[in-house]
Amino acid sequence: MATITIKDVAREAKVSVASVSRALNGGTGVTEETGQRVREAAAKLHYIPHAAARMLITRRSNTIGALLPDLYGEFFSELIRGIDLAARARGLHLLISSSHDGVAEAAAALRAMQGRVDGMLILSEHVDAAFLRSNLPESLPAVLLNSAVKNSAYDVLNVDNVAGASAMVRHLLDVGHQRIAFIAGPEHNFDARQRDKGYRAAMARYAPKMTANVISGDFSEESGYRAGLELLRQKTRPQAVFAANDMMAVGCMNAFKQAGLSVPEDIALAGFDDIPIARYIAPTLTTVRVRIVDLGRTALERLAALLEAPDQSPASAQTLGCEIVVRESCGANVR
């Protein structure tokens, strides 16, 4: 079937194209009777406005782009869900470019979206101020997620890793553990650094007599396992271990089990993220949960606000809370 245009509707309704446009969009400036006739004609012909033509003249695509790195299951899907839900509520479309590693790929993806989107949601480790300056036209509104960019030229939305980690340390202290070790994440990772920071801050503040005990890791289960072995070799074994993410906690737990220690009786354990597995391992894992859906939703809402009033709202930095999920591995229930 040949595509049917606004002209066909105009002919069918016996009015001009201008009236069709008015009737179908605002509804204003057109008589009730005319509007009725136009709507009927449009429905009868199954008319669908040509998106490109509208974009061209309106200079609006009603689409926002999401630039994402290679992301893991739960996090990715929850984030998209949050974004998607909020976007649909606003009649915005969602253009996605995901799973690219490397700054070059990210740049290419960013450029490819240019001109198709009204705004961008960006979550990427490779993104820094310089990158944005050269790849993102300043006219394009953007919200950065989990980004270290402090530039203040861009809107940033971060998870409050510091507060989350700090709260977990405090919880472990409350339960009675004094010597708390920390398994850190990759050095270049923003989240990892923030969690490290939260751990150190909380230790300094709430357990000033203790010294920070940080083992390095890279967020992988394997590195958690190695860290666990290393901790067992220390002269005075820690009473509790706080891993910067759940996967490392899982690896660490295996190391402890293999060494014949039982968690949490002999040594307590906590993670960060609350991945689904945390609920299913034995003992179940105490961890810090991030409301990822909220992260996505909030980011999109912030971006939408930027679209409405481009100039008026200055760049802001917002932060999203986490909550502690107490399960068995921290020993809160056994003492």
Next chain:
Amino acid sequence: MATITIKDVAREAKVSVASVSRALNGGTGVTEETGQRVREAAAKLHYIPHAAARMLITRRSNTIGALLPDLYGEFFSELIRGIDLAARARGLHLLISSSHDGVAEAAAALRAMQGRVDGMLILSEHVDAAFLRSNLPESLPAVLLNSAVKNSAYDVLNVDNVAGASAMVRHLLDVGHQRIAFIAGPEHNFDARQRDKGYRAAMARYAPKMTANVISGDFSEESGYRAGLELLRQKTRPQAVFAANDMMAVGCMNAFKQAGLSVPEDIALAGFDDIPIARYIAPTLTTVRVRIVDLGRTALERLAALLEAPDQSPASAQTLGCEIVVRESCGANVR
């Protein structure tokens, strides 16, 4: 900064807009020296062609739409990854509409994408032939994923649940189990029905003396737990239980453990999907893995082929294999 157009580039390079277009697109029909000058001018001005204008005249958006239901973590992210990778390799953009339940929502989402995409990838339980006829213009190429639609008017790409389930039954038989029970999924779910079918077919074929033993479930962990209890009440206890998905297998395993049975010594267990948890529970779960990334990739490639040659290729139905992942729960290693 005012948007810069092809005209600005033309002026800068001292040629006509036509030459700019030619130089930047095909590169053909233009002298090497002119092409050079144009590319330099474009680069200097940071020219980015206006996508909408191009779409309007070309009648191509280079975008494909993905319509997805409310999907779980791993599956969703892997599927998108597969689609995204293949799409980017072809220079296609990805417009996503996910997490809608209900046929009305799906219809709205489908319609909203009209005119913005060159083709559609559709994965939804609500989609049947009638739905498509009334919501999908026949001019829009589409590939259906995991769909029961046999219509042959549309391209369909399914996971070979039947073969996967059948292979698992055979494996359990090979290991020495004769009395194999099956925990079925939701009745209206296409995947669930296919797996049921595979179980029954394999039993009839490879263990003709045994009768099929099917307990109903709904894919939830809770329903798996209930099914486990029910199985334990049967007069002659099955030697192995095959759950239609991993979550039910997990629930079932908990029921067995609570009853004091050990898996796989007292009773063997297998699932379907290979969700990440399968690797982390104790005992680790034998299951059927679906290469979801391949599913997404293959679907997109099929769609891309449709875009290239809309008429030539008739609707096809393709099916994607699964593989058995042998872990501890089936007892293959203890006998």
Next chain:
DNA sequence: ATCTTCCATGAAAACGTTTACATACGTGCT
């Protein structure tokens, strides 16, 4: 030297909308 052929180039139309502007008509006022 003239004719043909080829090819790079430019002018202009076309894509389907929205919207600024002009027009015409009815209504209320003086």
Next chain:
DNA sequence: AGCACGTATGTAAACGTTTTCATGGAAGAT
């Protein structure tokens, strides 16, 4: 009755590309 005004409608321009067609000049053939 005449005038101003508001409002529904239509006409046409504009958005930024791609592409068809015409044009001109260079190169090759006679």
